[in-house]
Structure formats: structure tokens, C-alpha cells
Amino acid sequence: MHDVLIAGGGPVGLFLAGELALSGCSVMVLERDQEPGSPLTALPLGLRGLTAGSAEAFYRRGLLEAVVRASRADEKQVGADPDAVDAPAPRGVSHFAGMGLDAADIDTSALPFRLPGPAMEGFMTSLDAVSAVLSRWVAGLGVEIVRGAPVTAVTQDEGVVVAAAGGQEYRGRWLVGCDGGRSVVRELAGFDFVGTEPLFTGYVARVSFADPQQLRLGFTLTPNGMYLRTPFDGHVGMMDFDGGAFDRSTPLTREHLQAVLRRISGTDVELTDVHLATSFTDRAMQASTYRNGRVLLAGDAAHIHSPLGGQGLNLGIGDAVNLGWKLAATVHGHAPVGLLDTYTGERHPVGASVLDWSRAQVATMQPGPNAPALQRLIHDLMRTSDGTTHVYRQTSGLFHRYDLGSEHPLVGRTVPDFRFDDGTRLGDLMRQGHGVALDFSTDTALQVTAKGWEGRIRYAGGRVRKDLGFRALLVRPDGVVAWADEDAPDRDAFAQAVTRWFGHPESASA
Numbered sequence: 001m002h003d004v005l006i007a008g009g010g011p012v013g014l015f016l017a018g019e020l021a022l023s024g025c026s027v028m029v030l031e032r033d034q035e036p037g038s039p040l041t042a043l044p045l046g047l048r049g050l051t052a053g054s055a056e057a058f059y060r061r062g063l064l065e066a067v068v069r070a071s072r073a074d075e076k077q078v079g080a081d082p083d084a085v086d087a088p089a090p091r092g093v094s095h096f097a098g099m100g101l102d103a104a105d106i107d108t109s110a111l112p113f114r115l116p117g118p119a120m121e122g123f124m125t126s127l128d129a130v131s132a133v134l135s136r137w138v139a140g141l142g143v144e145i146v147r148g149a150p151v152t153a154v155t156q157d158e159g160v161v162v163a164a165a166g167g168q169e170y171r172g173r174w175l176v177g178c179d180g181g182r183s184v185v186r187e188l189a190g191f192d193f194v195g196t197e198p199l200f201t202g203y204v205a206r207v208s209f210a211d212p213q214q215l216r217l218g219f220t221l222t223p224n225g226m227y228l229r230t231p232f233d234g235h236v237g238m239m240d241f242d243g244g245a246f247d248r249s250t251p252l253t254r255e256h257l258q259a260v261l262r263r264i265s266g267t268d269v270e271l272t273d274v275h276l277a278t279s280f281t282d283r284a285m286q287a288s289t290y291r292n293g294r295v296l297l298a299g300d301a302a303h304i305h306s307p308l309g310g311q312g313l314n315l316g317i318g319d320a321v322n323l324g325w326k327l328a329a330t331v332h333g334h335a336p337v338g339l340l341d342t343y344t345g346e347r348h349p350v351g352a353s354v355l356d357w358s359r360a361q362v363a364t365m366q367p368g369p370n371a372p373a374l375q376r377l378i379h380d381l382m383r384t385s386d387g388t389t390h391v392y393r394q395t396s397g398l399f400h401r402y403d404l405g406s407e408h409p410l411v412g413r414t415v416p417d418f419r420f421d422d423g424t425r426l427g428d429l430m431r432q433g434h435g436v437a438l439d440f441s442t443d444t445a446l447q448v449t450a451k452g453w454e455g456r457i458r459y460a461g462g463r464v465r466k467d468l469g470f471r472a473l474l475v476r477p478d479g480v481v482a483w484a485d486e487d488a489p490d491r492d493a494f495a496q497a498v499t500r501w502f503g504h505p506e507s508a509s510a
């Protein structure tokens with residue numbers, strides 16, 4: 001029996017598998033598809049924007065460089081339109097309803113507690129690049145991946161979950177459904193999935209054009225919806241406000257795609273061929289809880305929404321890093337009471353706010369007599385420094401603050417990448433998935449106290465180049481600040497904070 005079974009070896013399932021294995025859990029991934037990757041996950045259709053928040057998650061596990069390298073290698077292979085190479089790549093992470101942000105307008109003084117580090121910005125990648133790096137990582141950590149194993153039945157009792165997949169039965173102490181937007185685990189385990197129905201059908205395709213210059217590069221909002229043309233050869237997207245009426249089980253023909261693109265773009269653009277196409281909608285649904293007994297959900301299995309603003313994968317990576325260490329502590333028997341339920345408590349509101357953000361964009365784009373007035377208003381607001389900063393705050397993945405019951409503005413937020421005088425960065429100290437006790441004082445009190453939690457937290461003391469006024473901080477394995485002290489560190493308060501998040505020192509340990 002495995003500690004944890006994961007249904008779905010997409011990016012979220014793989015990230016979670018790595019987090020759990022890093023913490024000493026035995027993990028098996030049951031993946032429906034026989035082969036990794038597909039034309040839909042490769043560039044250009046697999047193009048995805050990662051936020052700075054996700055870049056931090058990769059950085060803290062020592063994977064950022066590899067993902068960036070794999071993404072650049074993919075881009076080179078696919079090539080770009082000769083007439084488009086000088087145009088800026090569309091920044092999936094920096095627009096609202098197709099209206100771009102100007103980074104120069106961000107008011108950085110309104111975004112305190114940031115320190116320069118390797119993960120300062122988001123970047124464009126592909127699902128294949130992300131999955132390739134994560135697959136190598138989890139293989140090195142001993143995660144077993146069973147391919148050609150679609151989960152078709154789930155039963156659970158007090159101590160065990162049994163998943164049937166590919167004609168076999170697999171047993172685990174826990175099961176996490178990371179099996180995407182049409183999650184079978186979500187349905188079999190009886191989760192509610194609630195939200196709003198679609199207003200549009202979206203398409204992404206790789207086509208050949210007779211006259212591509214009729215279409216502008218980047219996002220173009222029109223009276224009939226929105227289209228996107230990227231610098232990748234023949235890569236287009238469009239959003240057609242048909243009330244979600246298009247039957248997505250029917251083949252996507254050249255005639256249909258051309259008719260939709262002509263109507264939305266207001267041109268007579270001619271598609272000479274369609275090489276690959278897929279559709280999506282803006283259906284926005286979320287599981288009302290992310291845990292039902294021994295079954296949990298993460299990624300698209302827990303929430304779906306339109307891809308506008310490129311948030312789904314980022315949201316899922318956030319789920320994986322939030323859940324991994326909590327589930328591992330539960331498996332090892334040292335989790336404080338209620339720790340696992342903070343997963344829903346913390347991640348559900350973040351998911352709900354991303355769904356709302358997506359709905360607000362859809363409402364802004366929805367064609368109608370009042371649409372231009374609303375779009376002009378939002379465009380004007382976004383051109384103000386406050387407006388740009390607000391959109392950046394919402395979409396960069398750096399400024400969510402979990403309510404951990406503290407008034408301190410950094411508690412509940414991602415930790416700045418402190419750098420010690422010897423050059424060591426905090427991100428380097430987090431590669432093994434431990435929590436970190438950061439101590440910038442000259443006192444030994446915290447060091448002595450931290451020893452009680454060896455194997456769960458790592459103590460790091462010394463002088464840092466910029467301490468931002470802090471004397472000590474407790475950082476969770478997901479990079480979230482759990483406790484912060486600006487005075488001489490209070491040993492009792494520190495011990496209380498460590499116990500709250502990492503359990504009693506004498507409880508079972510990995």
C-alpha cells in the first residue's frame with residue numbers, strides 16, 4: 001500500500017508527487033494516458049504563462065533554471081512568424097480582458113516585502129516543458145508512475161482508499177484527484193462542483209493563413225469578442241460569445257473556424273488549412289470543499305474557469321505546494337490537529353477569487369451596446385498607477401495573503417528571498433521541502449529551540465544583506481511566512497508558532 005495515490009500525472013499531479021516524495025512519502029501516480037505529452041501540450045497550443053508566484057515555487061525546489069531552459073528550447077524548435085519576431089510575446093500573465101499592462105506603471109512602493117532574487121518575474125512556457133522537468137524530478141525521488149491507468153472507481157473507508165485503474169486495484173492511505181477539469185475522482189468521491197455556466201466558446205488552433213497580416217498580433221478585443229494571434233507560426237485563439245452553445249464533441253472544421261474568426265475579427269481572413277484545434281469555455285466551477293475523507297482534489301479537478309489571464313496552472317501549482325507538506329505531515333503522524341483542513345481553508349478562497357477575476361473579464365468582453373463604455377472605463381482605470389498595481393497584485397501570484405490569524409502584514413504571504421552575507425539565498429535552503437527558521441539576531445535561543453523539530457524545520461542564522469527590519473521569521477515549506485518578529489526573538493512565541501504548524505516535537509517523525 002502507498003501512502004498517497006495521485007490520479008493524474010499532469011503538471012499539478014507531478015508537482016504534488018514531488019512535494020510528497022521529498023517529504024518521505026511513498027507515492028504512486030495513476031495516469032490515464034499511455035504516452036506523456038501530445039500535440040495539445042506542445043507549443044504552440046501548449047503555450048502557458050507562469051506567474052512570478054509559480055516561478056518562486058520552482059525556484060524553491062531548485063527547478064526554475066531547468067524549466068526556463070526547457071521552455072526556451074521548445075520555443076526555438078517551433079519557430080515564430082517571420083513578420084512577428086520583433087513583436088513582444090503576448091504576456092498571458094499581464095492582461096485583463098485583452099487589455100495589456102504597462103509594467104512601468106506598477107507602484108512598487110505599494111508592494112512591500114520584496115527582495116530581488118532569481119524568481120522575480122513570470123515567463124512563458126509550455127505544458128510539455130513543465131511536465132518534462134517535473135517528470136525527471138519525481139523519477140529521481142522514486143515516484144512510481146503507472147501509465148494507461150485511468151481511474152474508474154474509488155472507494156474509501158477509515159484507513160484506506162482503493163482506486164480501480166486499468167483493470168487493477170491500487171490501495172493508498174490517501175488519494176488526490178489531480179485528473180483535470182473533467183475529474184472522475186471528483187465525481188466518484190461525491191464532491192459538489194458549483195459555479196456559473198459559460199457565455200462563450202473559445203478556440204485555439206494552429207492554422208495556415210492566406211493573409212495573416214489581416215490579423216493584429218497579441219490580443220484584440222472587438223465588438224464581437226476577442227481574438228489572439230501569437231508570434232508562433234499560425235497560432236490563433238478566439239472567444240466567441242455564443243452562450244457556450246457550440247457542441248464541443250463535433251469536429252472543428254476549417255469552415256467553422258474561419259467563419260468564427262471572420263465574424264470576430266471583422267476581416268475576410270482566409271484559413272487555407274487547420275493543423276490542430278481545440279475548444280474550451282468560460283464555465284467557472286469550483287468544488288465546495290477540497291477534501292472528502294481520505295480523498296482530496298487539486299488543480300483543475302478542484303476548479304475550472306476560462307484561461308483569460310492565464311491563471312489555471314498557476315492556481316494548481318499553488319494547490320500542490322500548499323497541500324504537499326500538510327499531507328506528508330499527516331501521513332507521518334506529526335501534523336497538528338486540523339492542519340490538513342487548512343488546505344481547503346487557505347486554497348478555496350484563492351480559487352474563488354481567480355474564478356471571479358475570470359468572470360469579471362468575461363463580463364467586460366461580452367458584446368453588447370454597453371460593452372464599449374465599460375471597456376473604455378476599465379481601460380482608463382488600468383492606465384492609472386493604482387489600477388495597474390491592482391491588476392499586477394491580483395495576477396502575479398505574489399500577493400495572496402492567507403488569514404493565519406496574525407495582524408502582521410507579512411504573515412500569510414510569500415517570504416522575501418533573504419540573502420545571507422555568505423551569498424546563500426533562502427530559496428537555496430528550501431530545496432528539501434523543510435520549513436525554515438530564519439534568525440537574524442545574535443542570540444542562540446531560537447537555534448536551541450529549533451533543534452526540537454529537526455527533520456521538519458531547518459534553522460538558518462546569520463546576517464543578511466537586507467533584513468527588512470525583521471529579527472526572526474518562521475517559513476513554512478510552501479514559502480509562506482507563518483510567524484515574524486521584529487524585536488529580539490521571543491523564544492516562547494517562536495516555539496508556539498512552530499508547534500502550531502509542525503506539531504509537537506515528541507510526535508511521530510519522518
Ligand SMILES: Cc1cc2nc3c(=O)[nH]c(=O)nc-3n(C[C@H](O)[C@H](O)[C@H](O)COP(=O)(O)OP(=O)(O)OC[C@H]3O[C@@H](n4cnc5c(N)ncnc54)[C@H](O)[C@@H]3O)c2cc1C
Nearest residue numbers: 008010012032049151179180299300307310311312313314
Ligand atoms: C487555451 C488554454 C490556455 C491556458 N493558458 C494558461 C496560462 O497561460 N497559464 C495558466 O496558469 N493556465 C493556463 N491554462 C490552464 C491550464 O492549462 C490548466 O489549469 C492546467 O493544465 C491544469 O493542470 P492539471 O494538472 O490540474 O490538469 P491537466 O493538465 O488537465 O492534467 C490532468 C491529467 O490527468 C489525467 N487524467 C484525466 N482523467 C484521468 C483519470 N480518470 N485517471 C487518471 N488520470 C487521468 C490526464 O491525462 C492528465 O494527464 C490554459 C488552458 C487553456 C485551455
